[in-house]
Amino acid sequence: MEPIKTFRSRTVVLPSTNIDTDQIIPARFLTTTTRQGLGKQLFSDWRYNADGSPKPDFVLNRPEAVGCQVLVGGKNFGCGSSREHAPWALIDFGFRAIISTEIADIFRNNSLKNGLLPVVVDDATSRWLMDNPGAEVEIDLDRTTLRLPTAVEVPFTVEAFARYCLLNGVDELGFLLGKQAEIHDYERKRA
């Protein structure tokens, strides 16, 4: 995986709370056996009409959404199903970070494994971002800060090991495979 340090982007705002992974990528698209290409089905039922035409009012269909890498969502983003297809679809669309006041556990884990940054902020910051869609923000993973255009810097936390892996392009499976001796010992003691 490519290391992540700092990036700047405008935001897209989806103010709904409890955006579940069934909305992010509906189950009928989970028959795929690859990780690529899910971006066109991202938020499919919110994004397209029954005839497949895009809904012009939906925020991801608007011209200002093009090139945005940061999605601001309401509380409890990514709840529900454990499908990793949700971060795969968000990444395939072009997102690199999700900002919310709360991010569901499994979705957060899945996102970190794929280089999609879950950024949990306080209510006031969330409100400001909701009120200012399209704001250009800077996310610094090394310092774990979110910088708003107002020059306000908001700290956020990322699990220490996930942060280390993302900053250095280290792969977690490689780390686990490095623990073979310990795993073997554990298995032997329990047998």
Next chain:
Amino acid sequence: MPKTMFEKVWEQHEVVPETADTPAVLFIDLHLIHEVTSPQAFAMLKERGLKVRRPDLTLATMDHSTPTKTEQVFGGAPITIEAAAKQIQRLEQNCAEFGVELLGLQNSLRGIVHIIGAELGITQPGGTVVCGDSHTSTHGAFGTLAFGIGTTEVAHVLATQCLLQRKPQTFAINVAGTLHAGVTAKDLVLAIIGKIGVSGGTGHVLEYRGDAIRALDMDQRMTVCNMSIEAGARAGMIAPDETTYAYLQDKPRVPQGEQWERALERWKKLPTEAGARFDREIAMDASVLEPMITYGTNPGMVMPITGSIPNRKDDPVFDKALAYMGLEAGAPLQDRPVNVVFLGSCTNARLSDLRSAAAVLRGRKIAKGVRMLVVPGSQEVKRAAEAEGLDRVFIDAGADWRESGCSMCIGMNGDLVGRGEYSVSTSNRNFEGRQGIGARTLLASPLTAAASAVRGRVTDPREFLTG
């Protein structure tokens, strides 16, 4: 210091404890896999030339995208959705290549992954169980630490039998009192979610405790633990007791003879010790609960069936949910017409669920215009139900009796609710589009589902209680 059950299970599975810099390496006793969240994980192993470390601790089945029509499962009729058929084939290939036991489409032990674990007796107290499915929390009913994982983590477990995990916090749900007749484990867990909210359990492992929990049988305990994820929890657990041991005793894959005695000794040490501290606690009284039903687009939007949809001022998300559902704040749900009734899913498709619905349907017909689908949770449940004639009760009532699978809970196999239709469903998620594009799901118990099927309207099942 006294320990909680979760802490004991966690500590017994630490291969390497966590530090400030690194998560714990946690050993997994049972890895369940299915066709939808495993293909990319096997691909990750292939890319690196890795093997499955412990095929003996890995079991595969197919349930999410599998057909439920008998002619498609056993009769050689083509599977409707081509991509689903390919995904099923891919699992067969992967299991053969990596030496993983597969309970395939026509296997007599196949079923919803969270139903067969208990049936086979491989879900055991004090163990760790993971699966690429959020309803893995079901297995916690046995005092097991069980949680859903993503596909990358599925690859981690396949390759190393371990996961990198931060220790979650603990949350005791103390439920006193007794459930009244007509009020089920499903109603209880919906009430719990209504109380703590759909993210109330985030970062926590729940432990359900108290007299009301102890009184539940294993099927009911699984229903409660199953929906822990709908409160955002990492997992849900119930301490093992005589009910647990009696359930497990005759299951095919439990330890035998002296090993059973030794296992029992270990399991009896699991329950949370007196004085152990939970990070959070709440108390509830089961005696005041009524049958529950959801009215919105997440399981926390729930109310007693006799109630009215709440009013929330200046809440556009709430308004959007009601608009999707075609419902109005302040209105009752009872007596609203129903189009579809689904009895199934890892929440409520065990034998006792089918029995309770059949008790309402016996000698009755489902209302004209209502389509009812009954999908047993496993082939074993199906056989047991047929042995006592439950299939005839459902068929005679006018319902469709199917082969096992996730079916209309997730709608991946073509079992769908139509746009704008109302479905009273015994499943676990009423998210927008979950049962089909534009489908409107009302989550409820098997009793409420059956009563609503008979009347063709949302119905309080207590109307059907005899005696």
